[in-house]
Amino acid sequence: MGYAQLVIGPAGSGKSTYCSSLYQHCEAVQRTVHIVNLDPAAEKFDYPVAMDIRELISLDDVMEELGFGPNGGLIYCMEHLQENLDDWLEEELENYLDDDYLVFDCPGQIELFSHVPVLKNFVEHLQRKNFKVCVVYLLDSQFMTDVTKYISGCMASLSAMVQLELPHVNILSKMDLVTDRRGLKNYLNPEAPILLSQLNQHMPPSFAKLNKVLANWLMISLW
Numbered sequence: 001m002g003y004a005q006l007v008i009g010p011a012g013s014g015k016s017t018y019c020s021s022l023y024q025h026c027e028a029v030q031r032t033v034h035i036v037n038l039d040p041a042a043e044k045f046d047y048p049v050a051m052d053i054r055e056l057i058s059l060d061d062v063m064e065e066l067g068f069g070p071n072g073g074l075i076y077c078m079e080h081l082q083e084n085l086d087d088w089l090e091e092e093l094e095n096y097l098d099d100d101y102l103v104f105d106c107p108g109q110i111e112l113f114s115h116v117p118v119l120k121n122f123v124e125h126l127q128r129k130n131f132k133v134c135v136v137y138l139l140d141s142q143f144m145t146d147v148t149k150y151i152s153g154c155m156a157s158l159s160a161m162v163q164l165e166l167p168h169v170n171i172l173s174k175m176d177l178v179t180d181r182r183g184l185k186n187y188l189n190p191e192a193p194i195l196l197s198q199l200n201q202h203m204p205p206s207f208a209k210l211n212k213v214l215a216n217w218l219m220i221s222l223w
């Protein structure tokens with residue numbers, strides 16, 4: 001049996017930095033992890049890349065040859081990966097045997113963990129190959145500075161949880177940039193009435209009913 005982490009989260013949330021820190025930590029404690037680049041647009045890495053989607057397809061080539069923009073091109077690349085799970089991925093995975101630990105550094109396009117089924121199919125393929133998979137979801141701690149950003153960050157994470165149906169760990173990244181750590185506490189242990197009153201303060205009264213449903217629903221779903 002192998003083990004895998006799927007590192008996801010919005011663009012720029014710190015996924016590659018997390019992978020690099022994890023690699024350095026494992027090296028320091030003499031454990032082995034293999035970091036896989038699943039981002040066809042990635043250019044440089046602070047970790048040794050064990051497998052690289054760009055050997056299969058790169059965003060630059062797709063944009064140049066097919067005339068796609070960056071987002072359409074990225075989805076095209078990921079769908080191409082999906083079509084090649086049985087050959088390219090299968091072949092690459094043959095290098096990793098029992099007890100190997102793979103960490104997949106994924107692209108940040110939110111479509112991939114909201115409604116496009118590519119990552120879900122990717123995970124199912126790994127599971128068929130006897131990998132135990134979990135999700136590490138990176139969320140920039142700047143999302144925890146006001147209630148509306150907090151709700152949008154939670155909803156994105158929740159949609160990944162619902163779509164991927166895997167053990168899921170949320171990590172707040174860039175904590176060194178948070179100046180108001182006290183304010184952050186409200187969001188680490190949120191209470192529906194407090195969220196609701198903050199939402200109502202930020203929005204016109206016509207949103208009161210929607211705010212109530214959202215605050216209650218988040219409490220039930222996430223905590």
Ligand SMILES: Nc1nc2c(ncn2[C@@H]2O[C@H](COP(=O)(O)OP(=O)(O)OP(=O)(O)O)[C@@H](O)[C@H]2O)c(=O)[nH]1
Binds near residue numbers: 016017039107109173
């Ligand atoms: N201050 C600070 N900056 C960070 C931290 N983690 C990441 N960054 C910075 O945030 C930016 C984005 O980090 P990446 O690790 O490239 O983020 P990513 O999620 O892999 O980005 P995409 O692959 O483009 O989606 C870089 O400039 C990092 O140096 C952190 O903990 N603290």
